[in-house]
Amino acid sequence: MNKTVVVAGLGLIGGSLAMNIKKEGHFILGHDEDVQSLELAYRQGVIDEKAEDLYEALSRADVLFLALPITTTVQVIRKLNNVTLTKDLLVTDVSSVKNEVMKEASLLTNDRITFIGGHPMSGSHKNGFTAAKPHLFENAIYVLSPVNDRDEKTKELRELLEATKARFVTLSPQEHDEMTAVISHFPHLIASSLVQQAKKWQHTHPELKNLAAGGFRDITRIASSNPPLWQDIFFQNKQQLVPMLEDWIQEMTRLKEYLQNDSQEETLRYLTEAKTFRDGLPVKEKGAIPGFYDIFVDIYDQPGTIHKVIEVLAEAGISIKNIEILEIREGITGVLRISFPTGKEQEESALLLRRKNYEVVIEQ
Ligand SMILES: NC(=O)c1ccc[n+]([C@@H]2O[C@H](COP(=O)([O-])OP(=O)(O)OC[C@H]3O[C@@H](n4cnc5c(N)ncnc54)[C@H](O)[C@@H]3O)[C@@H](O)[C@H]2O)c1
Ligand SMILES: O=C(O)C(=O)C[C@]1(C(=O)O)C=C[C@@H](O)C=C1
Secondary structure: OOOEEEEEOOOHHHHHHHHHHHHOOOEEEEEOOOHHHHHHHHHOOOOOEEOOOHHHHHHHOOEEEEOOOHHHHHHHHHHHHHOOOOOOEEEEEOOOOOHHHHHHHHOOOOOOEEEEEEEEOOOOOOOOHHHOOOOOOOOOEEEEEEOOOOHHHHHHHHHHOHHHOOEEEEOOHHHHHHHHHHHHHHHHHHHHHHHHHHHHHHHHOOOHHHHOOHHHHHHHHHHHOOHHHHHHHHHHOHHHHHHHHHHHHHHHHHHHHHHHOOOHHHHHHHHHHHHHHHHOOOOOOOOOOOOOEEEEEEEEOOOOHHHHHHHHHHHOOOOOOEEEEEEOOOOOEEEEEEEEOOHHHHHHHHHHHHHOOOOEEEOO
């Protein structure tokens, strides 16, 4: 049955979700304080109606998606108790940290409301409606945290999000925040600190930024993300992050001692253990990292290069899951990472491109 869905926050995540919910034929009321995003979403047909007043729009809604900054999401949930509803309302959010959001949701006394916490484990360093895309959540893990075990409501939400092709898992807010601290929030802190370190060295070594190649760019991509969003995430999850920073400082001290004491064997073991764990992450099966089969193609910075590579694959009817430029600077070679849904397409593409004299590496 078609539902009336309010999407509050039409940025990267809200915009991408709205695109998917629309595909299922539901009626979408969009709300955003940024008039340009609202207008763009409306003109592109991603939303059916612009809702200037969020709380007024709720009187017509079956479902509310909160795709706002986390602190704002908490404030909106608090206000939901004062809204008069004439029908049941399913409320969900997309916040990267669940603790405070779920605490606030558990205080809701409005018995028309069912709250299910949500977090799609997919995003980007880009933000705003212009960065939104319908396939953002394909194959990604989508965490759900129901406040009360309301199976039929969870089913309803999953059906609404079917077009995302995400994979749903249920976690408690605590489990969620611990794990995302390890695999998302803490790495972000480190990425930003690595960039800060490079920035300091740049004063005495002006050539440094020209040397920053694949490794530095790979490990620091996320440091280019939206700073206010990450400030919010760090403070929302500081209970997890502060002890992790203490562990990390100890870890760095251990590494420093290995080097100072010339502990070659321990260093090799340390690196080998890390490689074994990293290589064992579920890349091609179910897991936190989407199951893609990648190839890496060397390309030159010339007009039309990417188009030519894609053309070879398109002519053979091969479908691509994702494409990313890992490194390209003026006049120098770059690398194109192309992801396929199966190993068969991965092998075939490598073969076709090699026949056209491209240098291709298959990720094993
Ligand atoms: N960026 C990611 O990679 C990612 C991934 C998963 C989840 N999330 C979560 O998604 C949420 C949104 O993040 P995003 O990346 O889409 O950010 P975004 O900046 O792209 O979008 C947020 C939108 O909310 C609007 N907004 C802000 N305050 C508002 C207010 N008071 N009233 C109405 N509109 C308001 C902004 O104008 C913007 O359009 C956050 O809670 C974040 O934790 C982000
Ligand atoms: O791909 C990125 O740029 C992201 O940072 C996405 C990422 C992540 O850490 O994986 C960031 C925060 C979200 O809560 C979920 C996903």
